[in-house]
Every structure is written in structure tokens, then in C-alpha cells.
Amino acid sequence: MPFTRRLASLVAVLLASALSLLVGCASPSSSMSDSLQTYPPIVFVHGNGDSAALWLTTLWRFESNGWPRERLHVIELPYPQARDNDAKPQPGRSSTADYMAYLKAEVERVRRATGASQVVLLGNSRGGYAVRNYIQNGGGAASVSHVVLGGTPNHGVWAIKGYNEGSEFSGTGPFLTGLNAPKNANGDEVTGPVRWMTVRSDNNDKYAQPDGLWIGAKGTPTNVGHDGPELKGARNVVIAGLDHRETSFSPAAFAATYQFLTGRAPTVDIVSEARVELSGVVTGLGLNPSDPASGDYVNNLPLAGAELSIYETDATTGQRLGAPVYTRKTGADGRWGPFKARAGMAHEFELKAAGYAITHVYRSPFPRSSGIVTLRPERITAAAEKEAAALAIFTRPRGYFDARRDTLRFDGRTPPPGVPPVGAGVSNSRLRLDSAADRAITAEFNGEPLAGRVWPAAAGHVTVLELTY
Known part of the structure; x- marks a missing residue:
């Protein structure tokens, strides 16, 4: 990239x-x-x-x-x-x-x-x-x-x-x-x-x-x-x-x-492939059976019956560019793919699964193939989030946000909500919006831009902007 x-x-x-x-x-x-x-x-x-x-x-x-x-x-x-x-x-x-x-x-x-x-x-x-x-x-x-x-x-x-x-x-x-x-x-x-x-x-x-x-x-x-x-x-x-x-x-x-x-110095650049093929697993969240009130715990178990639709999107607005380019309902193994992505295209991964919010995950273009593109739907649990008109999450799985070190913004906010002024201690920011009107919502981290759309929480939707780097 x-x-x-x-x-x-x-x-x-x-x-x-x-x-x-x-x-x-x-x-x-x-x-x-x-x-x-x-x-x-x-x-x-x-x-x-x-x-x-x-x-x-x-x-x-x-x-x-x-x-x-x-x-x-x-x-x-x-x-x-x-x-x-x-x-x-x-x-x-x-x-x-x-x-x-x-x-x-x-x-x-x-x-x-x-x-x-x-x-x-x-x-x-x-x-x-x-x-x-x-x-x-x-x-x-x-x-x-x-x-x-x-x-x-x-x-x-x-x-x-x-x-x-x-x-x-x-x-x-x-x-x-x-x-x-x-x-x-x-x-x-x-x-x-x-x-x-x-x-x-x-x-x-x-x-x-x-x-x-x-x-x-x-x-x-x-x-x-x-x-x-x-x-x-x-x-x-x-x-x-x-x-x-x-x-x-x-x-x-x-x-x-x-x-x-x-014993040799490498290139740190990621060399793009002409043909990109993606696959992975849809995983879920578990509830502690002995203490359901304790909330979700993370697991890597496959989520069966999840419906995945992948859309190509405009990289600056998050707008869908047409009908889904890939659809799949997961089986017992939770796997999806292979999906052949067009080079340079940004994507929205829409996940629907019983007991979860309809989760719209926006990703920047994939430069290479991968078989470990894990997808996990979100839940709307906190009272404040249930009352919000829309919920958006900005997440960096491979690192943390540091307001002093990084150039970052989320829907025009710098630093994003929940990111402390000192130290690299959080890897996501959750934004509660008072309007669910359809519009672009954007984020950027040290040069990697993301764009998605606002979806109504009342209808059970969540937006996730997920960084690659």
C-alpha cells in the first residue's frame, strides 16, 4: 500500500x-x-x-x-x-x-x-x-x-x-x-x-x-x-x-x-500481488454459563450459520459500488472463502448472525492474499450504546493508539473518544452518534485511511472501521 x-x-x-x-x-x-x-x-x-x-x-x-x-x-x-x-x-x-x-x-x-x-x-x-x-x-x-x-x-x-x-x-x-x-x-x-x-x-x-x-x-x-x-x-x-x-x-x-x-536486512515493504484471494473464519463471543451477567469472553471457536456478504466500496465514502461480490452462510467450521478480490478495492464485510448486531466491517484494500482474515460480529450491550442512534468502532488489532506519537482521527475527532492523552493503552475507539442519517464516517491512522457508512443502531446495526496496519 x-x-x-x-x-x-x-x-x-x-x-x-x-x-x-x-x-x-x-x-x-x-x-x-x-x-x-x-x-x-x-x-x-x-x-x-x-x-x-x-x-x-x-x-x-x-x-x-x-x-x-x-x-x-x-x-x-x-x-x-x-x-x-x-x-x-x-x-x-x-x-x-x-x-x-x-x-x-x-x-x-x-x-x-x-x-x-x-x-x-x-x-x-x-x-x-x-x-x-x-x-x-x-x-x-x-x-x-x-x-x-x-x-x-x-x-x-x-x-x-x-x-x-x-x-x-x-x-x-x-x-x-x-x-x-x-x-x-x-x-x-x-x-x-x-x-x-x-x-x-x-x-x-x-x-x-x-x-x-x-x-x-x-x-x-x-x-x-x-x-x-x-x-x-x-x-x-x-x-x-x-x-x-x-x-x-x-x-x-x-x-x-x-x-x-x-543475518540479512529485509525489505519491510509489502509487495502487492496481481491476484488476491481471501478466506478465513467467522468467530463469535461466548457467555460465561456460570455467570451470564459477567458479559462476553473472546474465543476463536467457529460461528456456524453466520451470513456474510462482501461489497466493493468507494475508498473515500464507504458507499457500496453495487451488489455483493461474494456471499456465504457459514457451516459448522465457520469458514468462508475463497473470495477473489479485485486489486486496489476497499471492501465492506457485512455479517449477520443470531444474537449479534448486523456488523458492517470496512477494510482498506488487501495487497496480498490471506487465509487468516478473521471476522467477528459485534454485540450492542452497554445501556449507553443501546440508547445511541448509531454506533461506530475504530479498531487497530495489530497495535495501540498513542495520541502523542500517532496521527489519528475518527469522524473528525482528534484524538478519538476513549484514547488517553498519554500512553499507548487502547486499541479501539467507540463513538456513539445522536443521528443515524446515512453518511460517510471516516478514520485515519498514520496514513492509512478508512471510510464506512453510518447505520442505525435501533435496527441492530454497528459500523466497524478496521485498520490493517
């Missing part, structure tokens, strides 16, 4: 900064440069409450640098949210053991399918816990050559003795103290012979903060520093300004990762 090229010079500066701040291992990490032609399989491991779809642009960047699409494997944990207490079963949540077992099975499946003796693992946030647990405690050390962890809170989101130590995110709890126990006389926290790299922000990761603001305890020390994601014995990369998700999904993080794996 045109605006990605404008990021190239910025990425070069960020990467130079990152490489200058490398903290080396006891011995230098070897690369795959001698065997790059074999393109070892890479397994991508998502974070807490997330899905495979967040790796979309990272896969495109690997493909744009020659990595075969069939060597890139993205897992999707059915219940991606961590338990409040790792040792206690919780409806719709997964334990550290659950995630490790799921990852182990997927790695073995990829090894069988590709014939490779080893894979590369890339983990974001909580996904890094599953990676470390598998290698240390699940027999994965022989099956993995390289690991890159982006924004994984390796020393906890908090490290307060006696406070919620049953959570896997507690730096003083049994899970992380076990993972971080010294592995050798040097006190390394990583398991060999796997070669490790971490990527972290200098100070803008919401889950690596000395103050408890983002865990609902403003003014309380977390006993975790900005360097919390680093691991002794790993190559630790620091990239200024990145938010929590960008430690895996940004161009700068990709560049550092590719350099680590291959």
Missing part, C-alpha cells in the same frame, strides 16, 4: 536504534544464513485474547522477502484468554498447560507436514509463555532452532509478593519463577540449545510499566520495569516508541526478526 513506503525511512532509523541496543548472549546467536534456501517452517503464536489474524502483515512481509507461504503456519488457540488463576478451571479460559499442549501438537503437525526436523517459533505477548513452557517443560528443545518473543512479559505484568500470584502474569508466582529459574552457571533464563531473541519497547509497552495504571492500580508500584520482557541469555532488542503489540507486528520488529533469523 502506498503509505507503507513512507514508513521505510522511519523503520530504518528505528532498526538502527534497535541494533545499537542489542544485549548479546553469552555467545553470539548464529543465524540461518547458510541454510536460508531451505526456508525452515515458522510457527506463529498469538497472545492473550488474540487470534491468528494478528500475524497477517507479518506473514505478508515474510512472503515479500521470498519465504514460501506454505512454510508459514499460524496457530489459533480456541480459548485464547488466560485464567484468572492458572490452577483453577474457568469457563471459556485456558491454562498455561492448555496452551503448551496445543502448541506442542501444532509443532508436531507442522514437522510431519513439512518433513522438517526443527521449526522457528515467533510468539507475541502471552504466546511467548507457551513457547517458553513448551521448550523448557514440554520436550520442545530439540524441535525448535530459533525463538523470537515480542512483548512477552517474561518477568510478569506485576511482581508483588502475595498479590494474585496464581495468575500466570505474576512475576512472583509459580509459573514465571519456574520459567525464569537459572538454567546454567551463567544464570541464563533461556533453555538451550535454542537461540533466543526478545523484542521490547523502550518505555511504551503497557504491560512493562513500573506503575500499575494499565492493570487498574494507578499509583501502585508493579515492581516490573520497562525491561521486563528481556531474558538473560537471549539477544534482547529495544526499539524506541513501540507499543505492546507492535513489538511483534510492526515493520521494525519484523526487520529485527528477519535479521536475527537470516
Whole structure:
């Protein structure tokens, strides 16, 4: 996309900064440069409450640098949210053991399918816990050559003795103290012979903060520093300004990762394909059966019976350019596609499903094909939203909004509603409108524009403007 090229010079500066701040291992990490032609399989491991779809642009960047699409494997944990207490079963949540077992099975499946003796693992946030647990405690050390962890809170989101130590995110709890126990006389926290790299922000990761603001305890020390994601014995990369998700999904993080794996600098531009084919899964939201009043929880389970219609739209107004160019009612597997998109076209994905709002998702043009375009319908739940004439959501799945760092606007509002003046802590903005009159509603984030239409909430409609970058 045109605006990605404008990021190239910025990425070069960020990467130079990152490489200058490398903290080396006891011995230098070897690369795959001698065997790059074999393109070892890479397994991508998502974070807490997330899905495979967040790796979309990272896969495109690997493909744009020659990595075969069939060597890139993205897992999707059915219940991606961590338990409040790792040792206690919780409806719709997964334990550290659950995630490790799921990852182990997927790695073995990829090894069988590709014939490779080893894979590369890339983990974001909580996904890094599953990676470390598998290698240390699940027999994965022989099956993995390289690991890159982006924004994984390796020393906890908090490290307060006696406070919620049953959570896997507690730096003083049994899970992380076990993972971080010294592995050798040097006190390394990583398991060999796997070669490790971490990527972290200098100070803008919401889950690596000395103050408890983002865990609902403003003014309380977390006993975790900005360097919390680093691991002794790993190559630790620091990239200024990145938010929590960008430690895996940004161009700068990709560049550092590719350099680590291959010994070569990549292009961060996404190379467009002449033919774009899209597919994915429609997923839903679950209700806690033991406590329905607690609200929705996120899952990655397929949503059967969802009706999907895809429209080509005017990129500046969101107006439909005719009848649907694709329709599908999902079966038990929730899958849709393949849909052959015209190059350069923006799209509206209209979802209808029982128990959900009619959700209109507007996306900018797709430069490349993808099989992980996840779609999820919304619900109108809060009283204030039910009373609004129209509801619009502006969302950035692969990063957060930072009013000081970013150029962003939503329906003319700068910063958008709900975006704090300081810090990268939220990834969506919800706008309640007092009129449902049909009109364009636009948003922009650092050069990526989006345009949709206003739909009436009283008739059960919601507008979603979803960023790609």
C-alpha cells in the first residue's frame, strides 16, 4: 500500500536504534544464513485474547522477502484468554498447560507436514509463555532452532509478593519463577540449545510499566520495569516508541526478526500481488454459563450459520459500488472463502448472525492474499450504546493508539473518544452518534485511511472501521 513506503525511512532509523541496543548472549546467536534456501517452517503464536489474524502483515512481509507461504503456519488457540488463576478451571479460559499442549501438537503437525526436523517459533505477548513452557517443560528443545518473543512479559505484568500470584502474569508466582529459574552457571533464563531473541519497547509497552495504571492500580508500584520482557541469555532488542503489540507486528520488529533469523536486512515493504484471494473464519463471543451477567469472553471457536456478504466500496465514502461480490452462510467450521478480490478495492464485510448486531466491517484494500482474515460480529450491550442512534468502532488489532506519537482521527475527532492523552493503552475507539442519517464516517491512522457508512443502531446495526496496519 502506498503509505507503507513512507514508513521505510522511519523503520530504518528505528532498526538502527534497535541494533545499537542489542544485549548479546553469552555467545553470539548464529543465524540461518547458510541454510536460508531451505526456508525452515515458522510457527506463529498469538497472545492473550488474540487470534491468528494478528500475524497477517507479518506473514505478508515474510512472503515479500521470498519465504514460501506454505512454510508459514499460524496457530489459533480456541480459548485464547488466560485464567484468572492458572490452577483453577474457568469457563471459556485456558491454562498455561492448555496452551503448551496445543502448541506442542501444532509443532508436531507442522514437522510431519513439512518433513522438517526443527521449526522457528515467533510468539507475541502471552504466546511467548507457551513457547517458553513448551521448550523448557514440554520436550520442545530439540524441535525448535530459533525463538523470537515480542512483548512477552517474561518477568510478569506485576511482581508483588502475595498479590494474585496464581495468575500466570505474576512475576512472583509459580509459573514465571519456574520459567525464569537459572538454567546454567551463567544464570541464563533461556533453555538451550535454542537461540533466543526478545523484542521490547523502550518505555511504551503497557504491560512493562513500573506503575500499575494499565492493570487498574494507578499509583501502585508493579515492581516490573520497562525491561521486563528481556531474558538473560537471549539477544534482547529495544526499539524506541513501540507499543505492546507492535513489538511483534510492526515493520521494525519484523526487520529485527528477519535479521536475527537470516543475518540479512529485509525489505519491510509489502509487495502487492496481481491476484488476491481471501478466506478465513467467522468467530463469535461466548457467555460465561456460570455467570451470564459477567458479559462476553473472546474465543476463536467457529460461528456456524453466520451470513456474510462482501461489497466493493468507494475508498473515500464507504458507499457500496453495487451488489455483493461474494456471499456465504457459514457451516459448522465457520469458514468462508475463497473470495477473489479485485486489486486496489476497499471492501465492506457485512455479517449477520443470531444474537449479534448486523456488523458492517470496512477494510482498506488487501495487497496480498490471506487465509487468516478473521471476522467477528459485534454485540450492542452497554445501556449507553443501546440508547445511541448509531454506533461506530475504530479498531487497530495489530497495535495501540498513542495520541502523542500517532496521527489519528475518527469522524473528525482528534484524538478519538476513549484514547488517553498519554500512553499507548487502547486499541479501539467507540463513538456513539445522536443521528443515524446515512453518511460517510471516516478514520485515519498514520496514513492509512478508512471510510464506512453510518447505520442505525435501533435496527441492530454497528459500523466497524478496521485498520490493517
